Amino acid sequence: MKRGDLRGASIACACALALLSAGSTADALKELLALPDRPAGLDAHETQAATSLVGQVRTSLSAWLWLRTDLYLHNWVEMRPLSDGERRQGRSVEGAANDGHDQIMREANVTVVPAQADDFRGILGDLERETAAYKDMHGHSHNDPTAALPLFRLMTWVDPKFVPGWTTGAAVLARDRNPEGARQALKFLSSGLLANADNIEILSSIGYVEITRRNDLETAARYLERARAAGRVGRGKLDEDADSALQQTYRWLSLCYRNLGRFDQQLAVAQEGLGMYADDAVLARLADEPPLIIAAPKQAKGSSPPSAP
Amino acid sequence: MNRRAVWPLARCVIIEAVRRKDLWVVAILGLIIMLFAGALGFFGMRGLEAFAKDLGVSVLGLFSTILAVLISARQIPEEMNRRTLCPLLARPISRFDLLLGKYCGAVLATWLAFAMLAAATAIGLLAFGVPFEPIFAQYLLLKMLGLAAVCAASFALSLFTTPSAAATFGMLLAFGSGMLSRAFVLAGQSCPSGTRWFYGLIESLVPQFSLFDIGGRAAGGWPLVPVSVVGALTVYCTMIVGAMLCLSWLRFRRRAL
């Protein structure tokens, strides 16, 4: 064996040992720090997608369509959230006009291309502001989201595991508050539920549409109970979106039971929710409400919907 | 500089690009664009014109940039591997003439492929009923300038690294320069004002290929870019190409063949 071969072999051995030790160190650290496992919601999406190259392509494509949808809503002006540093510096956001957009998609705060006053690049910055889709976005408005509906359909067709596509698409469909919109939204969400059984976000969205658009509290309660049960199973492993949907589920479900006159269930749900979300003011109020205050005849389908939590 | 040498060399690159069926790849990519358009049509058409335009310019930008990098990164390394450089340089041409001819050929071949892709995109858009607006002409013009700059960067990289590495770095630079620029802007904004000159310097040294892409404006129906900006971008493109060709020549002028 040549000297070079020996050196190569020893380097390879050293690398292998380093990798092994790094792996075991990482495991040890994980145990020591008691890091949580990956969120279940994320895993559900990623493990499905990662099983094949086609899956990865689908994931990338749906994520790309998602980004394009956001771009479209801002007429191709790229927005981003504030960084931690910017928040600490107290930088002001370029907020949107109150056009209900926040009910559809989470709003980013500032433009990616900086304003001239914040830009140190001189002529290169000026050129970018002239060539990119850029404008001052303080009090900005949004393009009509209904025009983006085909994109939601496309992204969920491409990747049926892409839950935000189902829930946001349904929110857009139900946006106009007419019965046809609600019917389409529920149909869309049902398709999403077929591909994502017992998904908390979809179940919660169905419950929300049933309550706010069709006032069908019994049906809503059934779906919200399913979401609640799924939340119990996956508790501690939920990603941010699923966790937020679970919190909403507790609120809507408790309200549902209140309006149905099932006060024991209202209190039980609210108290269970408070066990998980101790700072939730809505749940706290629902858990403390004496049944007498809102005593009413038992309501069924057709009764007035509860106010939004 | 022997201008007479540039066209024969450039023509040779174009003939080769056609005969080695590079443009077949372009045709296939064009077909993919059409299929994408068809997919959009399947999911509903009303109000989708903006997305069709966005998709058109995105796919056009993506494929043409990939082709620009691949065509230009292989020119000189392939000549070295095939040993075709010696008979060329035995002719009364300088090494700079050779580089210039090869670069011009790579740019013309890229523009030819770009024109084919643009035609496919235009047909796809017309099928959607999207009219050809003046800003699209401006988009095509600026994109061609950008592709010339991308070609120059990949061409220069190919003289410093292996062809595969040049193609990889070229793509990273072509697609990542905008992201890199934004990262530096963020870093510059969050650091003390006294050190911002450093980020400004890096910004000015890294070619900003994203400046030549007005696809967002074209898709969103924004107004035309002012003529003065087009002029400034032409100057900027010339500076990038000049710098890259200078780098290439410095590397190539004394290289043993």
Next chain:
Amino acid sequence: MERAIEVEGLVVTYRGKRGAAVEAVRGLDFEVRPGEVVGFLGPNGAGKSSTLKALMGFVEPASGSCRVAGHPAGSLEAKRHAGYLPEVAQYYPFLTPLETLTLYGELQGLKGDELRHEAHELLDMVGLGAAHSRQNRTLSKGMLQRVGIAQALLGSPDVLVLDEVTSGLDPVGRRELRAVLRERRNRGCTLLFSSHELSEVEMLCDRIVLIEHGRLIEERNVEALKDELRRFSIVYRGQASMIGLSEEWRERSDGTFYARFTGKKGLMQAMERVFAAGAELIDVTADQGSFEDYFVQAIGRSA
């Protein structure tokens, strides 16, 4: 132009695998006069191709100088006067021989009908007239070598530098090549070529330059060398003392004598003695001698 090619104290170095400089040519001196045909010989790795590349400006000498047609090697003026055939003939695979020649012709400064006419003429001359529209990638190695020869001759250069000129050619191709090169020599073209085919060198060259390990070993006039290598022998019946001039003789089993001479003069004197003694002269032969033997011996001496 007194010298078509001048090489003075040429040193060519390459960077080795570990970054160390490796000397391929070590202080080489030789020159070629206009109209001369010179064979550039040496074993593998002797530095022939490096020298030819330095002559064309493809590598920069570490020291020393090269001039072609009175101009510094690698300069546009020098290249305007020179035609070059590389050691390994590779041409654009997707071009046809005609397009290849058109490309090189345009780079040479030829254009229009003049170029088209010369390209067709050269392709016919090297036997590629029928294959002028086939892409180079479909041609055999020998055919590619012919394309290379044609491109080297394009523009009627004053100086031809040919590296391994017969590589890949069959015997018919070699004969045709010899005819082409003789025709160029008759036109006054200077030829410097490297080859391992010593018979080609012998048939074509006026002079040979022999190098090894990047250094000059010998420069010889080919005719003088041929004379030197030529051997004569006679067979006669008579006395051994009749000869006396031969460095090599022996008595054969049938009682006759065999004598060998290195020069014509010795042979003539010996024949005179045989005839004067009234002895019987049975046979006289002339042996041309082998360039290969000379090459091997010369390389052996230098080692």
